[in-house]
Every structure is written in C-alpha cells, then in structure tokens.
Amino acid sequence: MTTTIGLEIHVQLATRTKMFCGCSTTFGDEPNTHVCPVCLGLPGALPTLNAEAVHLAITLAMALGCEVHEVSEFSRKNYFYPDLPKSYQITQFDRPIATVGSVPIVTERGARSIRLTRAHIEEDAGKSMHVADITLGGETLVDFNRCGMPLIEIVTEPDMQSGDEAYEFLRNLRRLVRWLGVSSGDMEKGAMRCDVNVSVSPDPALRGTKVEIKNLNSFRSVKRAIDYEEQRQAQCLGGGTSIVSETRHFDEVQGTTTVMRSKEASNDYRYFPEPDLPLLQLDSTELESLRAQMPELPWEMQSRFERDLGLSPYDAALLTEERSTAEFFQQTIALYNNPKKAASYMGTEVARLLNERGKTLSETQLTPAALAGLLTMVENNTISNTASKDVLPLLVDTGVTPAEAVKNLGLEQVSDASAIKDYACEVIAENATQVEQFKSGKEAVLGFLVGQLMKKSKGKANPKLAGEVLRTLLKS
Amino acid sequence: MSSKLPHTLEQYRHAVHAHELSAEEYLDETRQCIEHGDPQVRAFLHLRLDAARSDAQATNPLSPLAGAPIAIKDNIMVAGERCTCGSQILEHYVAPYSATAVVSLLAAGAVIPGKTNCDEFAMGSSTENSAFFPTHNPADLTRVPGGSSGGSAAAVAAGFALGAIGSDTGGSVRQPAAFCGVVGFKPTYGLVSRYGLVAFGSSLDCIGPITRTVRDAAIMMNIMAVHDPKDATSVKRPHVDFEATLQPTLTGKRVGIIRELQRLDVQPEIAAAMEAARKAAVRSGASIVDVSLPHILSALPVYYIIAPAECSANLGRFDGVRYGLHVDGRNMTETYSRTRNAGFGTEVKRRILIGAFVLSAGYYDAYYKKATSVRQLITDELEQALQSADVLLTPTTPTTAFRIGAVTDPLEMYKADVFTIPADLAGVPAISFPAGKDAAGLPIGLQLMGPRWSDADVLSSANVIFTALGGES
Ligand SMILES: [Zn+2]
Numbered sequence: 001m002t003t004t005i006g007l008e009i010h011v012q013l014a015t016r017t018k019m020f021c022g023c024s025t026t027f028g029d030e031p032n033t034h035v036c037p038v039c040l041g042l043p044g045a046l047p048t049l050n051a052e053a054v055h056l057a058i059t060l061a062m063a064l065g066c067e068v069h070e071v072s073e074f075s076r077k078n079y080f081y082p083d084l085p086k087s088y089q090i091t092q093f094d095r096p097i098a099t100v101g102s103v104p105i106v107t108e109r110g111a112r113s114i115r116l117t118r119a120h121i122e123e124d125a126g127k128s129m130h131v132a133d134i135t136l137g138g139e140t141l142v143d144f145n146r147c148g149m150p151l152i153e154i155v156t157e158p159d160m161q162s163g164d165e166a167y168e169f170l171r172n173l174r175r176l177v178r179w180l181g182v183s184s185g186d187m188e189k190g191a192m193r194c195d196v197n198v199s200v201s202p203d204p205a206l207r208g209t210k211v212e213i214k215n216l217n218s219f220r221s222v223k224r225a226i227d228y229e230e231q232r233q234a235q236c237l238g239g240g241t242s243i244v245s246e247t248r249h250f251d252e253v254q255g256t257t258t259v260m261r262s263k264e265a266s267n268d269y270r271y272f273p274e275p276d277l278p279l280l281q282l283d284s285t286e287l288e289s290l291r292a293q294m295p296e297l298p299w300e301m302q303s304r305f306e307r308d309l310g311l312s313p314y315d316a317a318l319l320t321e322e323r324s325t326a327e328f329f330q331q332t333i334a335l336y337n338n339p340k341k342a343a344s345y346m347g348t349e350v351a352r353l354l355n356e357r358g359k360t361l362s363e364t365q366l367t368p369a370a371l372a373g374l375l376t377m378v379e380n381n382t383i384s385n386t387a388s389k390d391v392l393p394l395l396v397d398t399g400v401t402p403a404e405a406v407k408n409l410g411l412e413q414v415s416d417a418s419a420i421k422d423y424a425c426e427v428i429a430e431n432a433t434q435v436e437q438f439k440s441g442k443e444a445v446l447g448f449l450v451g452q453l454m455k456k457s458k459g460k461a462n463p464k465l466a467g468e469v470l471r472t473l474l475k476s
Numbered sequence: 477m478s479s480k481l482p483h484t485l486e487q488y489r490h491a492v493h494a495h496e497l498s499a500e501e502y503l504d505e506t507r508q509c510i511e512h513g514d515p516q517v518r519a520f521l522h523l524r525l526d527a528a529r530s531d532a533q534a535t536n537p538l539s540p541l542a543g544a545p546i547a548i549k550d551n552i553m554v555a556g557e558r559c560t561c562g563s564q565i566l567e568h569y570v571a572p573y574s575a576t577a578v579v580s581l582l583a584a585g586a587v588i589p590g591k592t593n594c595d596e597f598a599m600g601s602s603t604e605n606s607a608f609f610p611t612h613n614p615a616d617l618t619r620v621p622g623g624s625s626g627g628s629a630a631a632v633a634a635g636f637a638l639g640a641i642g643s644d645t646g647g648s649v650r651q652p653a654a655f656c657g658v659v660g661f662k663p664t665y666g667l668v669s670r671y672g673l674v675a676f677g678s679s680l681d682c683i684g685p686i687t688r689t690v691r692d693a694a695i696m697m698n699i700m701a702v703h704d705p706k707d708a709t710s711v712k713r714p715h716v717d718f719e720a721t722l723q724p725t726l727t728g729k730r731v732g733i734i735r736e737l738q739r740l741d742v743q744p745e746i747a748a749a750m751e752a753a754r755k756a757a758v759r760s761g762a763s764i765v766d767v768s769l770p771h772i773l774s775a776l777p778v779y780y781i782i783a784p785a786e787c788s789a790n791l792g793r794f795d796g797v798r799y800g801l802h803v804d805g806r807n808m809t810e811t812y813s814r815t816r817n818a819g820f821g822t823e824v825k826r827r828i829l830i831g832a833f834v835l836s837a838g839y840y841d842a843y844y845k846k847a848t849s850v851r852q853l854i855t856d857e858l859e860q861a862l863q864s865a866d867v868l869l870t871p872t873t874p875t876t877a878f879r880i881g882a883v884t885d886p887l888e889m890y891k892a893d894v895f896t897i898p899a900d901l902a903g904v905p906a907i908s909f910p911a912g913k914d915a916a917g918l919p920i921g922l923q924l925m926g927p928r929w930s931d932a933d934v935l936s937s938a939n940v941i942f943t944a945l946g947g948e949s
Contacts, residue, residue, distance in 0.1 A: 037573055041793045043566070044553045044575060044672040048708050076789050078835070080812055087792025142797075270835035272844060275679035275786055277708050 001234045002204040005166050005196060005226060006158035009173065010151045011183045012124070012191040013056040019123040019150035020047030020090065027189050031143035039148035041085030046276050053121065053150035054280065056182040057097055058290055060152060061119050063180055063297055066101035070282045072120075074274040079267050083126035083142050091122035091153075093271045097280065103156075103176070104299050105168040114169050115157040124149035146190070152182075158197065158207070163226035170194060170219045172299065179298045179323045187218050194222055200233035200243070208233065209243040213257055215250045225250040229257055301326055309339040315347050324362050331368035336375045345375060349389060353396050365399030373402035381462050386454075387411040415462040417469060420453070423461060424469045427452045438474055446470060481505055484948060485544055485638045485692040492542040499532035499543025499587065506545050506589060510636045518611050519621075519631040521550045522558050523590035531587045539585030540699060546581055547631040547640035550591040551598055552683065553672035554578050557588075561674050562596045562606040562624075565794045565801045565819030575672020576704045577641060577683045584699040589637055592627030596821045597791065598643055598676045600624050601651055601892040602883065605823045610880055615657055615918055619877040622652030622892075628686045629656040639696050640686045645677045646779050647872075647896025649684040650908035654872035654921020657910045659942070660686045661693040661935065662896075664928045665903030666711035668697075669704030675790040677783035680900045689948045690909055690939035694718035697931065713929065721932040726940050727761035732865025735768045737895065742874045745914035750871055753911055753922050756944035757869070762937075767861040767868065771854050775898045778854065780890060781834050781847035782901075787824075788831025794819060826886065855902040862904075862927040867937045870895045872908035872921035895923055905931040909942040 015025055021038035037045035061068050075093035101116035126147035130140050154173070160166050174185035174192060184191045194216050201208035213229060216222045233243050248257040296304075298320045305316035319329045329346060333339045350371070354361060374391055377383050383391065383406055394405040406412060414420060427449055428435055438445045446467060453466045482488035482497065491497040507525050514520055528545065535543035548554055551561040553571035560566045574582070582588075595605035603611045603626025611626045613619040614634040621630040625642025629652035632640050642649040644662040653660025662684045673683055685696035697718045704710040733754070742750075754764060796802035796815030803818050805811035820828070834843035861868065873892055883889050899906035905928070908921040924941070926934040943949045 040798065042572065042799075043559070043561070043569070043674040043793070044571075044573075046671050046707050046709075048706060078789050078792060080792065080795060080809075082795075082797045082808065085793060085798060087795060088789050268837045270788075270832060270837075270840075272785060272789070272835055272840075275677075275709075276675075 001237070002201050003161050003226075003230050004158045004199045004201070004207055005160035005162070007156045007160070007166060007169065007197070008195045009154045009170070010124075010193040011060070011154065011173075011177055011185070013053045013150040013152060014181060014183050015050055015052045015056065015150050017050060017052075018148040019050050019053055019121070020148055023148065025149055029145060031141070031145060034145045035147070039085070040144055041087075047090060049277060049280070050150060054097075054282075055290070056150075057119070057121050057152045058282070058287065059180055059294070060177060060182045061098035061101065062291055062294055063176055064098075064101040064103060064116055064119065064154070066098035066116065066119055068098050068282070068287060069095065070284060070287070071095070072097040072280045074277045074280065075271045076274050078270045081125070082140060083128045083144075083147065085126065085144065085147060089123060089125065090274055090277070092120035094273075096120035103169055103172055105165060105172055107162075107164050107168050109165075112165075114159045114165075117155040117157055119152055119154045122151050122153060123147075124151050158199070163223035163230070166196065166226055167219050167223040170222060175298050175321060180295070196222060196226060198226055198229045198233070200230060200237060202237055208237075209245050211243060211245065212247045213250050214247060214260065215252075217252065221250060221252060224255050225257060228255060232257065295323070298323070298326070305339075305343075309333075309343075311340060311343050315343040318347050318351075319343060322360070324360070328361055328368050332372045332375075335369060335372035338375070338379070342371070342375060345371075349392055350396075353392060357396070364396045366396045367399070370395045370399075370402055377402055377406065381413055381415055381464075382406070383411050383413050384459060384463060386459055387413065411460060413462050414457055414460045415465055417465065420457075420461055420466055420469045421473070423453045423456045424466065424473050426456060427470070428473060435474065482638075484689050485541070485687060485695050486689065488544050488638055489540070489542055489695070492537050495537070499535050499537065500529060503529050503532040503543065503545060503587060503589075506636065509634070510589065513614070513634050514636060516612060516617055517614050517630050517634050517636075518609055519547070519592055519627045519634060519636055520590040521560060521562070521593050521606075521608060521627065524557060525589055528587045528589045535585045535587060540695075541581065541585040543585055543587050544639065545589045545637045546586040546696075547590060547592050547628055547637035548578060548588055549594050549625050549628045549640070549642045551594055551643055551674040551676075552578060552641060553674075554588060554591065557591060559591070559674070560608070561598070562594045562608065563819065563821070563824070564607045565816070567607075567801065569800055571672075573672065575683070576669035576702075576706060577700045578672060580699050580702055581641070581696075592625070592631050592640060594627055594642075595624035595648075596824050597674065597787070598624040598645055598648055599787070599823050599827055601647070601889050602878075602880075603627060603652070604880065605821055607821055612880070613656060613877045616877065616916070618879055619918065620655065620880050622655030622873075622877060624648040624652075625660075625686065626652045626655075629653050629658055629660065632656070632658045632686050632688060638687070639692055641683055641696075641700075642686050643673055643676070644682045644684050644896075644900065645680045645783060646900050647893040649682075649686060650872050650896050650906060650921070650923060651892060653686050654908045654910075655877040655919065657913075657919025657921075658686055658688055659690050659693050659907065659909050659938075660684060660921075661697065661907045662899060662905065663697065663701065663931050664905045666709050667713070667905075667929075667931060668700045669702070669707040669710045671704055671706040671710075675786070677786040678790060679786060680779075680783060682900070690907070690935055690942050691719060691722060691949060693907065694722060694935045694939075697935070701931070716932050718932050718935055721936055722939050723936045724940070725761045726757055726937060729757075729762040729867065729937060730765045730865045731757045731762045731937070732765050732767040732861060732868040734772060734861070734868055734870060735766055736770065736772050737870050740874065740894065742871050743876060743914060745912075746871045746874070746876070746920050749911040749920045749922060750869070752945060753869060753941050756941050760940045760944055765865045767865050769854070769857045769861055769898075771850065771857055772898055774850050775854055775901055776890060776894055778847045778850045779893070779897045779901060780830070781843050782851060784827040784831035785835050785844050786831070788828045788835065791820075791824065791828055823886065851901050854898060858898060858902045858904065858925075859927065862925075866926065866930075867934060868925045870923045870925070872896060872923040876914045876916070876918035876920060899925050902928075904928050905934045907934055907938045909938050910947060911942070911945050
C-alpha cells in the first residue's frame with residue numbers, strides 16, 4: 001500500500017491589526033472587544049488592505065522559495081455560516097500572491113524536499129462557541145475577535161508518504177515562520193492550523209481516493225490522524241471496500257476519524273473577483289529589497305553549522321531551532337573560537353539552566369560576551385570546568401561579568417605547582433593503601449588521588465597539573 | 477415656498493453668507509414645505525426636522541453649505557439615524573456610523589432633514605420597490621419619480637431640500653432626476669467614497685448629488701470629491717474646483733452623438749429635446765460628431781449579470797444573525813431561509829437568484845466571465861469614442877415618468893436604464909439635466925457622458941447646454 005499525503009496549512013500573520021480593518025489582533029481578550037463595522041461586515045463598510053500583512057506574506061513566500069507575483073487578485077468565497085459576517089470570505093483564488101516553492105525535511109528516509117503548490121492571503125472567520133448553558137443565550141455564540149485576522153494559506157503537493165513526514169514538514173514550517181517573525185506558529189492559539197488530505201492505494205503508480213481530515217489541533221494530532229487514516233483505508237481496501245471521497249473529523253480522545261460530510265455535498269463557493277479591492281500590485285524594487293533583507297534560513301544555517309563548523313547534527317538542529325539562539329551562538333563564537341565546545345556547552349549546561357528556570361535565552365541576563373568569557377577562562381585554566389558550572393548561574397541570573405563572578409565566588413584555579421605540591425603531599429600521606437596500589441602498577445588509582453586533591457583545594461586546583469604533580473611525587 | 481426665498485443652493489449660500497437669511501429661518505420654511513407637501517409626495521422614509529433645526533442653529537453661517545438642507549437616500553449611513561435601504565430586513569436598523577460623503581457634507585455645514593425613500597437596496601427604476609410605500613412624482617402625483625433614488629429626486633423637485641444625495645448603480649441618480657426635472661450627477665467611479673453606502677453592485681455603485689441646477693451639483697461635488705482611505709477604490713486625485721471650472725461656452729468642444737442609440741425608440745418629445753440640445757450646443761460653440769459604439773446595446777444584459785452577481789454576495793450578510801430582521805427556523809439553514817424570505821421583496825430575491833446562478837459552478841464562464849469581458853469591450857469602445865468627442869449626448873430615459881403601477885414586467889422596467897447603464901459599466905462621469913417638458917408637462921432629461929476623471933468638463937458642458945435651454949445658471 002502506498003500512502004500519499006498533502007497538507008493545507010493556515011498560518012496567522014503576526015500583524016498588529018487585522019487584514020482589512022484597524023482592529024487589534026491581540027489573542028485571548030473578552031469576546032467581541034476587537035470588532036468594528038468592517039470586520040463585523042456591517043452594511044456600508046468596506047475593506048482596506050493591511051500592508052504589513054502583505055509584507056509578511058511576501059517574506060514567508062520568498063523564504064519558501066515561491067514565485068511571488070507582482071499582480072495578484074482578491075476574490076470572494078461565498079457561503080453562509082454564523083461566524084462569517086459578510087457571508088463571504090475575502091481570499092485569493094485565481095491569482096494567488098505566490099505559487100510553487102518547497103520546504104526541505106529530514107526523516108529516517110533521508111533528506112527530501114516537499115513541493116508547494118501555492119500560497120495565498122485571506123481573512124479568518126469568527127469563532128463559534130457551542131454552549132450547552134441556555135442562560136448564556138442559547139446553543140451557539142460567536143466571538144468575532146478572530147474575524148478578519150490575516151492568514152496565509154499554504155498548499156503542498158501530495159509529496160508526503162507518512163505521518164512522520166507530515167510532522168517533520170510542519171515542524172520545519174513552524175520553525176521558519178517563527179524564525180522570520182511572520183507568525184507565532186502557536187497551534188494551541190490557532191496561529192497555525194492544518195487540514196490533511198490522505199489517500200492510500202495498493203498500486204504505487206495510482207493515486208487512491210482523497211480523504212480530507214479536519215480538526216487537527218497539534219502536530220501530534222496530525223501524525224496520529226494520518227497513522228489512523230492510513231490503517232483504516234488500507235483495511236477498507238484489503239477487505240474489498242472502496243474509499244469514499246469525504247471530509248472526516250479527527251477525534252482527539254479516541255484517536256480516530258469519523259465522517260463529517262461527503263465531497264458530493266460540498267459547497268459551490270461561487271468565487272468571483274472582490275470588487276471592493278483593486279488588484280494587488282507589488283513594486284518590483286520593493287520585492288527586490290525584501291529579497292535582499294532575507295536572513296539566512298534556519299535549514300541553511302543548520303547545514304552550514306554541520307558542514308563548516310563541524311557541529312553534530314543534534315547540536316546544529318538545537319541551535320537553529322530559534323533564531324535568537326542561533327544568533328547568540330554566532331555572536332559567542334565570534335569571541336570564542338571553538339564552535340564545537342561552545343555548541344556543546346550551550347546544549348548541555350546553558351540548556352539545563354534555562355530548563356530549570358523555565359526561561360528562554362533572551363529572558364535571562366546571559367550575553368554572548370559573558371558566555372565566551374566564561375568558556376575562555378576554562379580554556380585558559382583560569383577556572384576549572386567544574387567551577388564554571390558554579391559561575392554560569394550568576395551570569396544567567398545577575399548579568400555580572402565572568403571575571404566578577406569568579407572573583408566573588410573565589411574560584412580562580414590554582415595552577416601554582418608549589419601550592420599543588422603541598423596538597424599532593426597531604427593526599428599521599430593520608431591515603432597509604434591507594435599509594436601502595438599505584439606503586440604496584442594499578443595506575444587507575446591516580447584518578448582517585450587527584451579527586452582527593454581537588455577536594456582539599458575546594459575544586460580550585462588545576463586537575464591536569466594535580467595529576468602531573470602526584471605522578472611525579474609517587475614515581476620518585 | 478415664497479418666491480423671494482432662494483431656489484438654489486448657490487442663491488441660498490449667497491443669502492446666508494450675506495446675512496440676508498439665517499439657516500433656521502430657511503429650515504422653518506423647508507419644514508412647512510415638507511409638512512404641507514410630503515404627505516402627498518412621500519419622498520421621506522424618516523424625517524428628523526427637530527434635530528435638523530438644532531443642527532441649523534449650530535452651523536457656522538460662513539461654512540460652504542451654511543446650514544442648507546440636504547436629503548440623504550436611505551441606503552447611505554447617517555450615524556444615529558435609521559438606515560432601512562427601503563427594506564423590511566433593515567426596518568429597524570440604526571446606523572452606527574456615518575458614510576464618508578455624509579461626514580463631508582456635515583463638515584461643510586449641511587443639515588439633514590431626513591432620509592429619502594428608494595427602491596429596496598437600490599434595485600428598481602420607480603421607487604415602487606420600496607418595502608414601505610411608493611414615492612410620487614411632484615410634477616404629477618399619479619406618476620413615479622423614477623428610481624432607485626426616487627425619494628431624493630422628488631425631495632429636491634418638491635422643494636423639501638436644496639440638494640440630495642443618491643446612489644447610482646445603473647442610472648439610479650440620473651433616471652429619477654430626469655423624471656422629476658432636476659439635475660443628477662454620477663461621478664467617475666472612485667471620485668466619491670462609497671464608505672457607508674450599502675453595497676448593491678460594488679464595482680458600479682457611485683454616490684452622486686441631485687440638485688436643481690448644474691452649478692449646485694458642482695458645489696456639492698466640491699464637498700464630496702475627497703479621497704477616502706476607508707475605501708480602497710477611492711482614488712487620490714489632484715484637487716479640482718468643479719464650480720470655478722464652469723465655463724460660459726462650449727467653444728472648441730466636440731459633442732458626440734452615439735449612432736447605435738439614435739436607432740432606439742424614444743418618446744417623440746425626447747427626440748425633439750435632443751435636437752434642441754444639439755442646436756444649443758452648436759450655438760454655444762460646439763461641433764457635433766457622430767460616434768459609433770458597436771456593443772453599447774449589450775450594456776443592458778451585461779449589467780443584469782454583473783450587478784446581480786455582486787448583489788448576491790453583498791446581500792448575503794442580511795442573515796438575521798447579528799442585526800436586522802430575524803425569523804426563527806428549526807435549524808440554522810431554515811432560520812436563514814425564513815429570515816431572508818420574509819425580509820426581502822420580489823425584485824431583490826429575483827436579482828439574488830440571478831446573481832447566484834450566474835456565479836455558480838458550470839455557469840460562471842458562460843455568464844459572469846463573459847459579461848465581464850463584454851463590459852471591458854464596452855468600456856474600451858466608450859473610451860475610444862471619447863477620443864473623437866469630448867462629451868457624448870444622449871437622452872437620459874426613453875420615456876418621461878410613467879404612471880405608478882403601469883410597468884409590471886421587470887424586463888420592461890429594466891429598459892428604462894438603457895441610456896444610463898453604459899456610464900456605470902465604464903465608470904465614467906455622466907449627468908442628467910432638465911431639457912424641457914413633454915406634452916403632458918412631464919420633465920425630460922438629457923444626459924452627457926465624458927471620459928474618466930473629466931467630471932469638471934462634463935459638469936461645465938452640461939451647465940452650458942442646460943442654461944442655453946432655459947435652465948438657471
Ligand atoms: Zn475591525
């Protein structure tokens with residue numbers, strides 16, 4: 001059985017105001033507080049295009065490698081629903097702002113590119129809330145705060161073959177939208193939504209019947225729904241039942257899909273060009289300047305980190321998950337020229353502290369200069385690696401310089417051979433058994449003796465030097 | 477109204493600026509006139525005469541309109557006033573904001589005596605499609621005032637207001653102006669903001685003035701022709717003073733006569749008025765040119781595809797969910813259907829159905845798409861004709877005002893717009909001005925059209941012919 005998967009993703013553009021009016025896009029406020037005649041579709045009101053939304057849409061489309069069209073057109077998509085106050089949605093149909101494009105993904109099957117069909121701008125509908133409580137005014141209430149929010153809809157080619165691939169595609173797309181600042185990518189807040197088309201066919205050369213799945217509220221749901229649907233369709237086909245072209249609803253609790261409506265009963269949306277908005281004409285010089293401002297993309301940076309800096313795939317992925325982290329890392333290695341060490345330190349010690357504090361890097365006091373300074377001190381043996389773990393929390397929480405922190409904590413590493421010799425003599429005197437073992441050839445005991453020395457020095461002794469001094473004394 | 481009182485906006489403005497008349501005094505006269513005449517004419521759906529009087533008291537006498545009463549068609553928003561669009565579905569709807577054109581008029585010192593009757597959602601040519609009552613033509617109360625802005629035209633003709641605004645989608649300002657014997661101007665699409673005008677055919681709708689003289693239309697255009705960032709189809713243009721650019725003659729102007737329209741059947745007195753206007757134009761220094769627009773007669777069918785298509789989407793919002801009439805059903809679909817069935821009149825339903833049909837899958841290409849390409853063809857032909865002529869002269873209507881109830885076939889009614897529709901399809905400015913009367917004493921209107929953005933020129937040329945035919949300058 002061959003599975004074919006295509007996605008339709010709605011990404012909410014991170015503008016300050018809605019797509020066609022001046023209302024705020026703030027999420028989570030009292031229902032119907034961010035509304036006006038335009039987004040409520042009151043008689044006589046007219047839409048005006050939000051230039052910021054267009055700007056963000058172009059930025060994302062360019063990053064997706066799309067062809068961005070200098071002329072595109074808005075259309076009306078007509079249907080009746082209580083959360084659609086004009087009875088039509090302003091969207092793009094015949095002439096979208098962008099076509100083609102691709103997103104790279106890496107799964108167990110290796111690196112691939114998922115092709116995109118198109119990307120277009122549209123407005124969101126309001127939110128229907130079904131309430132059982134009759135005292136709240138009946139069965140259905142509508143919040144129009146979301147109505148008119150700017151969206152970009154991205155449609156993929158049917159290029160994915162498993163739930164894992166779809167999951168990976170979405171993860172990478174979310175990383176990109178956050179990276180570019182075009183969206184929060186937050187699926188829980190509805191800033192990213194996804195419909196899935198799945199078809200299963202016994203013949204790899206033939207495409208099966210397409211089934212659409214809706215109500216997918218997380219990346220995990222997308223994967224679960226696809227996995228379930230793959231099985232269900234394969235079972236149907238195996239049992240001689242044919243697949244019906246229909247829209248199915250994913251049940252989060254059961255992990256199953258159920259029929260919502262058949263495709264035959266689907267709406268005729270009677271699309272036609274939106275007469276209230278002129279053709280969207282983009283200035284070619286403006287497009288060029290947007291292209292010039294395009295930052296290095298996360299997947300480009302990730303492979304550069306592996307290729308040019310020799311980072312492990314794990315570290316490269318971790319550091320390019322967020323643009324601020326990647327920038328922090330780049331600034332750090334500009335001051336401390338050991339990318340692999342910096343990467344692993346960020347991936348372990350720094351990550352652990354952030355995790356404990358429940359903060360992101362930018363929410364702490366840590367600066368690239370401080371981290372580079374700390375790593376340099378370890379490198380120069382000014383402090384031990386162990387001692388650095390005591391210094392880091394100060395840098396993270398208070399913003400003092402590494403030098404100040406080391407001084408405050410009294411952690412300068414002792415690299416003075418005579419001081420270390422005193423500790424070494426004491427250790428030899430107090431651990432006769434281990435000294436005997438060493439002398440009889442059990443060299444591994446040296447580690448224990450170094451540990452004892454470090455304890456005496458309260459961790460300040462240079463461990464490498466301590467080992468050398470002990471060995472010399474023991475061998476003499 | 478006593479004869480010493482100003483008859484035009486221009487005279488009124490002069491009298492108030494010269495302190496010979498106060499806005500309150502004039503409004504009191506207007507009130508008497510309305511209270512005496514409107515029970516017969518029925519131009520207004522809602523009056524606000526007490527509020528208008530306090531507004532008049534508060535106006536600056538030196539403002540451009542200085543408290544002049546201007547009536548507003550009831551499909552244009554005036555904050556705090558009802559806006560019914562002549563429809564049951566919005567019978568109790570109160571506008572939460574004012575249309576941009578209304579804001580401009582109020583800022584210029586206009587006072588609003590009331591909202592005028594119209595065909596439901598501006599769909600009609602007689603104001604008989606108002607859900608509330610028909611308006612009567614002040615020239616003959618047994619006749620229609622035309623439509624859809626029939627209330628506005630009747631109000632100006634009857635002396636209930638010095639000017640009015642209406643909306644023109646297929647001739648709805650010009651045709652009633654012709655029937656009532658007043659001036660109606662449809663500006664270039666994009667010159668006056670549509671914000672706050674309840675949409676019928678969005679790519680066609682224009683707000684325009686209805687006045688007693690061409691000069692008064694120019695005065696109102698000076699106030700309403702402002703770029704509006706709230707309307708994406710409003711166009712930023714260099715400032716033009718439409719009144720100051722009125723010229724005394726037509727020297728050097730070429731007046732075009734459209735060959736294909738000459739062949740249409742028109743009432744003999746209207747043909748005679750055309751001839752008189754032609755001669756007056758020549759006397760005023762114009763030359764007459766013959767122009768051909770091979771596809772102009774397709775304008776009517778094209779219009780009756782495009783306007784219904786747009787209206788089918790525009791009127792979808794009246795679903796009883798958020799405002800307006802609501803009739804409960806057993807489920808959502810039935811509630812929609814019952815609400816809309818009870819709220820809309822026959823003509824509106826007919827156009828919504830036509831519109832939904834021409835946009836539906838499988839018919840879109842044959843109807844809507846075809847209509848838009850023929851629309852472009854007509855626009856191109858008109859543009860080309862307007863290279864060999866500066867303005868085009870046509871009758872505004874094939875007949876003078878017909879009797880109330882006389883036209884029952886919708887196709888016959890649609891034909892009343894045959895001369896006015898081309899200007900809407902092409903988005904060009906067009907004006908109807910009074911040009912005499914027929915044997916029954918009913919007003920005749922003639923129309924001038926010009927290229928896009930030649931509004932000042934169209935007003936100026938119309939003013940010359942209008943005054944040459946005996947109109948007030
Ligand atoms: Zn809004």
